[in-house]
Amino acid sequence: MFRFIVRRLLQLIPTLFGLSILLFIWLRRLPGGPETAILGERGTPEMRAAIRRNLGLDEPILIQYGRFVRRMVRLDLGTSISTKREVTTEFLQRFPGTVELTVTAMVIAIGIGIPLGYLAARRRGRFLDHASVGGSLIGICIPVFFLAYILKAVFSENLGWFPSSGRQDPTIGATRITNFFVLDGLMTREWDAAADALMHLVLPGMALASIPLAIIVRITRASVLEVLNEDFVRTAEAKGLTENVVRRRHVLRNAMLPVATSIGLLTGGLLSGAVLTETVFAFSGIGAFLADAINQRDYPVLMGFIMIIAVVYVLVNLIVDLSYSLIDPRVRVR
Amino acid sequence: MTTVGGKKREKIDRLAELSAREDERGVSLWQDAFRRLRRNPAAVVGAVILAVFVLVAIVGPFLVPYSPTDTMGIREGVVRVGQGLIPGHSAEHWLGYDHQGRDVFSRMIVGARQTLLVGVVATMIGLAVGALIGGVAGAAAGLGGRWGRWVDGALMRFIDMLLALPSLLLAVSIAALLGPSLTTVMIAVGMVSVPVFARLLRGSMIAQSNSDYVLAATSLGVRKSKIALTHVLPNSLAPVIVQATLTLATAIIEAAALSFLGLGNPDSAIPEWGVMLADAQQWLGIRPALAIYPAVAIIITALGFTLLGEAMREALDPKLRK
C-alpha cells in the first residue's frame, strides 16, 4: 500500500515536468503579452520593453524556464502580474470556493444518483426506470450554463428562495479562517454565516451536479442490473437471506465498484470544469480568475494554478484508486 | 391418421434434417448489430431526429423565408432594443425577431448547418488525433515487447497531462492562441476529446491483443505490424465508433459553452445555435424565448446523437448478444 502511494507520487514528477514544459512553450507563444494587457494599445515600444524587462520576459526562454523550475522546487509560484499578490495566496483564497462547489455538486449527484439508479434497476421497464433513464439523457444533453440560467431565473429571481450570486452575503461580516466559508462559519460558531454560505451553494451546486448526476444514475443502473444477474446474488437468495441483506451486502457492494471509478473521474473534471457555473452565479472560485488570467497573460498565475490543479487531479484519482482497493479485495495495490 | 400423421412426419423429418446440418450460417457483428438497432425504439427515435437535423442542415438554407442576416426589424423600426422591444412570433415571422431585427426562424434553420459542421469537424479532429495516439500506444503495448511498453508509457503520460489540464482552460488558451473564431471552437472542442478516444482505443486494442486469435496468428508467424493493422485494429473499433457518436452530442454542447464564454465566432452574421444561445443571454429579461429556441434545438440534437450512440453501444455489446 505504502509503496503504491510512493510510486504514484513519483510518477507525478515526470508528468508535472512535462506539463510545465508544454505550458511554458504554449503560453509564451500566445500573441501579445502582459505588457499589452497592462498598457492596452497605447503603450510606446519603450514602455513595452521596460515592462518586459521588469518581468524578466526579455531573457532567453530557457533561462526563464530554469528560473521557474528553481522556484518551483522551493514551492514558490511567484507573484501575479495583474494583482501583484503571491500566486499561492490567490490560490488559497479562491480554490476553497471551487472545492465547496464541487463537493456540493458531488453530494447532490451521489446522494440522488445512487438510490435512483438502484431503484431504476430494480423496477426495470417500469415508469420510474423510464423516467430516470430519460431524465438522465436530458441531463447529459442540456448545456450547463443554460441550466444555470434557468435555475437562477426560477428559484432566485422568480421564487426568491435562494440568492442569485456570490458566495456569501458580505453584510454578514463573517470571520475568515480557511476560506471554506461553510467550514469557517461552523468553526467560529457563526451559524448564520454558515447557513448563508450554504444557501449560496444550492443553485450553482445543482447546476454543476446535472451531468455527474445523470452519469451516476446511468452507471449505477447498469451496474446493478449486471450484478443482479450474477450467480452470487442467486447464492445469497438461496441462503434465504432477507432482502435487505441481499441488497446491501451482495448487490450494492459489488455494484458500487464501477460507480466509484466514475465518481473519481467526475470529481476531477468538476474541479476544473466549474468555470461556466461560477461565471453565471458570479461565484468567486478559480474558474473566472483563470479565464481572466489568460486574457491578462498573467503567466505566473496560469503556470501556478494549472500545475496545482494537475496535482489535485492526480491526488483525487489516487484517493479513488486507494478506496477502490478497499472495496474490492481482488485489487491489491502494490 | 395417415394424412395428419404424414404431415407431422414431414415436419419432423425436416427438423431432423435441420439438426443434422451445420450450425446456422454466421452473421457478422455489424449485420447483427444493425438488425438489433432497428428493433430498438430509442435508436429509431435518435436516427429520426438526426435525419431531420441533417436534412435541415443540407436543404434548409435554400428554403428559408428571409435572409438570416437581414436586419429588417431595425430597418422597419419594429425592433427597438433600447425600449425593450423585441417582438415575438407572428404570421410573417414564426419565431419573431432577434435583438438585431433578424428573423429568428430563418436563423435557426440556417444555423443547423453551422452547428452540424462544428460538431462533425470537432469530433473528427478529436477522433483523428486520439485514435492515432491510442492506436500507436495500443499496438505498442499489446504486441511490442519491452520497447513497445516504453512507447506506450510515454504516450500515456502525455495523455495524462492532457487529462489533468482543465478542459475548458485548454479551450480558452487555444482560443487565445488563434483568436476567437469558429475554427478555434472546433479545434478546442476536438482537443478536449482527444484523451477519451486515445484511452478507449488503447484499452480496446490491448484487450484484443490478449485474445486467442492473436495468439493463433502469432504462432502462424504473421508479422506483428500486420496483426495489429488487420486483426487487432478492426476488432477494436466498435467502442471508438460508439464514442464518436456520443462525442458529436457533447461537441455541440461544448461549442455552445465556448461561445457563451465569448470564444466563439464574434461575427454573429453566420448563425450558429451556440452563438445564438450565448447572444440571447443578454436579452433574457426582454425575450427569454430567444435563448430557449436555440437551447431546445441543441438539446434535441444532442439527444438524437446520444440516443443513437447508446443504442449502438448496446447493440455492439458482445455480452448482450445471443
Place this chain on the structure above:
Amino acid sequence: MALLDVEELSVTFARRGQRAVRAVDGVSFSVDAGEVVGLVGESGCGKSVTSLAIMGLLPRQPGLQVGGRAVFDGTDLLQLDDRSRRDIRGRDVAMIFQDPLSSLNPVVPIGLQVTEVLTRHRGMRGEKAAREAAQLLDRVGIPDPKRRLKEYPHQLSGGMRQRALIAMAVACQPRLLIADEPTTALDVTIQAQILELLKDLVRDSGTALVMITHDLGVVAGMCDTINVLYGGRVVETARRRPLFRQPRHPYTVGLLGSVPRLDAGRGERLNPIPGSVRDLLPWPDGCAFAPRCDRRVDACVGEPPELVLTHDGRSYRCVDPAPVAGLTPGEEVRAAAPGQAVPGSAPAQAVPGDPPAVPGLAAAPSEEETP
C-alpha cells in the same frame, strides 16, 4: 410419503413479441428422505430451471409462469409467499451451484458468507457464529479454517471454493440439498473429492440430495434413483443399476452410448446422438425426442407418448422402447394414464437390492406394479 413431491411442474418464459418458451413441461419426480436422486440430461433439457423453480429462484420477470406443484414436507413451495419461502431456503432446503467462483461474492470474506446463514436461520452472532463457521469449514475439509474465514473467494482454489459453498449450504442441516452440476467446473481429481464429500455429508446427516448433472459418471457413483429429462419432461425413471444395465428409452440409450467405454474395442466408434436439444418437437405434437430418435415410428407423432410403468417398477415415456432380451412386450405391465400413477417415482421395494446381472430374470411377477 415422500419428502419432496414434484408434480407436473411447468415453467414458461414469455417475452414480449416473441414466442413463449416452455423450458419445463410437466416434470414429475419425488425424493424420499435421505435418498439421492439424479436429474440427468443434456444442457437445455430443463434440469436447472426445474431446480430453480423449486427453490423459487427464477429471475422475476414479466412473462414468467410456473405451474404444477412442488410439495415439500406437506407445503407446496410454489404457493408460498416471499417471506416464508426465504425462511425455508437455506434452512430446510439448500442449494449448491455449478460455478463456485461466480457463485461466491468476490468482495465479502468467506467467513461472513458462512456466518450470514447462521445469523439468519440460527440466530448466531459474533464469536459464536465464527466458531460454528470454522467448524463447518473443517467439516467440509478445508484446512486451517480460522485463517480461511478471513480470506476472499479469489484467494481459494476451485475445490476449496466449492467446499466453502457446500459448507454454507449444510450450515443449517437442511433436509433437502439440491446440487446443480456441482462438479462441472472442477478438475477431474477435485470432482471426485467433492462427490465423496457430498456422499459423506448425505450419509452422516440423512439429508436427501437431488443431484443435477449431465455427467453419467456422477450419477453412476452416487444416485439411488435417476430421472432422465428431455425437452422439459422426465422421459425415464429407474433405480441406478437397472437404468445402466437396461436403458429403455431411446434417449437414455443414446446418452449411455455417447460415453466412451474402456472395455470397448479400439476400432469401435462412439455413438453420439445426432442433432442437439434445440431440435425438439413440442410435446403436444408428439415425442419431443422423435426428430433425433433412431427408433422413430409413426406413432411417435400426433400426441405425446404416455408414461409407461413396467413390471420392475421403472417408468418411461416411449411408444417403442428398447427391447429387453427374454421379455416380449406383452409381458410388460403398461399403466397408461399418467395422471393416475405417481409418475417418476420408483418405489424402493420394487427393486430390493439390485437385480441380478441377467436382465429379464430379475423381476418376479409378484413385484409387478398395478396402477
